[in-house]
Amino acid sequence: MAEWIDACATDDIEEEDVIRFDHGSRTFIIVRDHEENYYCTDGLCTHEDVHLADGLVVEATIECPKHSSIFDVTNGDVETPPACESLQRYPTRIEGGRVFVEI
Amino acid sequence: MTEIVIIGAGECGVRAAFSLREYGHDGAITLIGAESALPYERPPLSKAMDGTEKPIRPADAYDTAGIDLVLGTDVARIDPEARRVFLGNGVDLPYHMLLLATGARARLFPSLRGCLTLRTDSDAEAIMARLAPNTRIGIVGGGFIGLELAATARATGAKVTVVEAAPRLLARGVPTEIASIVEARHRTAGVEIRTGTGVSSATNRTITLADGETLTFDAVIAGVGSVPNTELAADAGLAVENGIRVDEWFRTSDQRIFAAGDCCSFVWRGTRVRLESWKAAQDQGAFVAAAMLGRTNDGGYRHVPWFWSDQYDQSLQVAGLFDADSPVQQRDAGQDKRIVFQCDAENVLVAAAGIGPGNSVSKDIRILEKLIERGARVDPSVLADPSLNLKRLLRAA
Ligand SMILES: Cc1cc2nc3c(=O)[nH]c(=O)nc-3n(C[C@H](O)[C@H](O)[C@H](O)COP(=O)(O)OP(=O)(O)OC[C@H]3O[C@@H](n4cnc5c(N)ncnc54)[C@H](O)[C@@H]3O)c2cc1C
Numbered sequence: 001m002a003e004w005i006d007a008c009a010t011d012d013i014e015e016e017d018v019i020r021f022d023h024g025s026r027t028f029i030i031v032r033d034h035e036e037n038y039y040c041t042d043g044l045c046t047h048e049d050v051h052l053a054d055g056l057v058v059e060a061t062i063e064c065p066k067h068s069s070i071f072d073v074t075n076g077d078v079e080t081p082p083a084c085e086s087l088q089r090y091p092t093r094i095e096g097g098r099v100f101v102e103i
Numbered sequence: 104m105t106e107i108v109i110i111g112a113g114e115c116g117v118r119a120a121f122s123l124r125e126y127g128h129d130g131a132i133t134l135i136g137a138e139s140a141l142p143y144e145r146p147p148l149s150k151a152m153d154g155t156e157k158p159i160r161p162a163d164a165y166d167t168a169g170i171d172l173v174l175g176t177d178v179a180r181i182d183p184e185a186r187r188v189f190l191g192n193g194v195d196l197p198y199h200m201l202l203l204a205t206g207a208r209a210r211l212f213p214s215l216r217g218c219l220t221l222r223t224d225s226d227a228e229a230i231m232a233r234l235a236p237n238t239r240i241g242i243v244g245g246g247f248i249g250l251e252l253a254a255t256a257r258a259t260g261a262k263v264t265v266v267e268a269a270p271r272l273l274a275r276g277v278p279t280e281i282a283s284i285v286e287a288r289h290r291t292a293g294v295e296i297r298t299g300t301g302v303s304s305a306t307n308r309t310i311t312l313a314d315g316e317t318l319t320f321d322a323v324i325a326g327v328g329s330v331p332n333t334e335l336a337a338d339a340g341l342a343v344e345n346g347i348r349v350d351e352w353f354r355t356s357d358q359r360i361f362a363a364g365d366c367c368s369f370v371w372r373g374t375r376v377r378l379e380s381w382k383a384a385q386d387q388g389a390f391v392a393a394a395m396l397g398r399t400n401d402g403g404y405r406h407v408p409w410f411w412s413d414q415y416d417q418s419l420q421v422a423g424l425f426d427a428d429s430p431v432q433q434r435d436a437g438q439d440k441r442i443v444f445q446c447d448a449e450n451v452l453v454a455a456a457g458i459g460p461g462n463s464v465s466k467d468i469r470i471l472e473k474l475i476e477r478g479a480r481v482d483p484s485v486l487a488d489p490s491l492n493l494k495r496l497l498r499a500a
């Protein structure tokens with residue numbers, strides 16, 4: 001059952017940047033884009049299970065640090081292969097300066 | 104009459120085929136590959152060596168995209184006048200446009216006949232079968248393939264010797280400041296590295312050095328570069344110049360025939376180059392698909408050459424092309440890591456490379472790559488300063 005989790009403060013993430021968020025045995029990323037939007041997706045690249053939190057965020061995309069797959073974090077879709085599979089995306093909500101994710 | 108035929112089902116050909124569909128081509132696409140396996144990724148061949156093959160796309164993706172995949176079949180001849188390709192199995196096909204994505208093969212000098220080489224899945228299998236604790240593995244060539252193989256072979260407990268004629272490893276394309284870290288890591292792992300050591304000949308069991316000494320091994324692997332597969336193109340009368348010669352839209356000297364990936368040479372920032380890079384093969388595959396459909400509007404290809412290599416726990420990345428005769432600057436990247444870069448006389452950033460554990464240098468290299476792509480002018484002393492936030496620099500560029 002998905003539940004809303006308080007993941008971090010909004011300013012724990014710099015503009016156009018990402019943090020890794022681990023919960024239980026799962027790992028996620030939380031991305032802040034260039035326009036103050038926050039997104040949460042699975043934390044591992046679908047190409048080779050690499051932590052995306054080491055990747056570069058440009059607007060609302062993240063580029064895998066390993067072989068440069070680019071994912072659109074608004075929907076998890078692959079924008080540029082080699083990855084073929086989308087990332088699972090999770091709802092986020094901002095409340096009192098905190099980022100909540102439904103995972 | 105809108106058939107597009109692609110020869111070569113490697114990284115480039117596969118990407119081009121899917122991109123053609125994404126960009127709206129609705130005519131037939133035939134992708135012909137000489138290898139029998141479902142198109143697979145080559146980089147893991149030297150890194151993992153666990154016998155599992157990583158397909159570029161799942162088997163059913165070709166059908167879904169309406170790509171006619173013909174495997175285990177080579178193209179023997181192209182007739183550019185009749186616009187037909189003739190397959191080795193006797194079949195011939197018409198084309199409206201043709202893409203050559205024939206890649207490259209491992210180079211093997213006559214003096215090295217008998218050595219194993221690594222390019223395909225079956226090459227990897229043959230090498231893997233030789234790796235075991237305490238077997239003696241000789242590697243001719245201290246380039247990427249040889250070094251990745253050395254690391255992988257060490258992991259199986261094999262005793263590894265690398266012989267390189269140049270005074271240092273990775274002499275082609277990687278600055279000394281980075282290559283020295285790679286060398287140190289190999290030595291720590293127990294690989295015997297003999298740089299500045301010419302090889303006069305080698306067989307499947309021996310390497311004879313220029314000074315006459317003969318080293319004996321259980322297997323010898325040559326990693327001395329690759330040769331572009333240009334024969335089909337040359338036979339069809341296309342211009343070949345260290346690879347199939349293409350313009351900035353990856354068009355050959357025939358208006359209906361394009362070439363991309365490891366098999367072609369193109370002009371990057373004023374210099375004709377041929378790359379051997381996984382990412383470039385994919386970028387070019389996507390670009391050439393757009394070019395074939397007339398969908399590239401402004402200027403030609405602009406992707407910065409980018410390459411990575413994994414050895415042991417370290418990962419190395421190179422963006423842009425270093426000029427071996429010009430100085431490089433170092434950016435203080437902290438412990439365990441090193442980042443170097445090169446600017447031209449006008450302070451335009453032209454190349455950057457980094458090495459470190461895992462993916463620790465990737466983000467910085469990616470930012471530097473984007474600065475290179477934009478032709479950004481930077482003050483080298485500022486860029487060298489670790490207190491400069493690269494991301495901010497990128498935003499300002
Ligand atoms: C062991 C190994 C490790 C590597 N590691 C890295 C790495 O870490 N990083 C990196 O950036 N790059 C790496 N590379 C390089 C990268 O794999 C290549 O640059 C890339 O595969 C080039 O893609 P391509 O499609 O142009 O050519 P290829 O992958 O060579 O594919 C060309 C295909 O065309 C087929 N073909 C040729 N002629 C014909 C014909 N007449 N008819 C039908 N089919 C034909 C060939 O059989 C082949 O399957 C590595 C390469 C190898 C071999």
Ligand code: FES
Pocket residue numbers: 045046047048049050064065066067068069082083
């Ligand atoms: S692991 Fe992410 S692109 Fe390969």
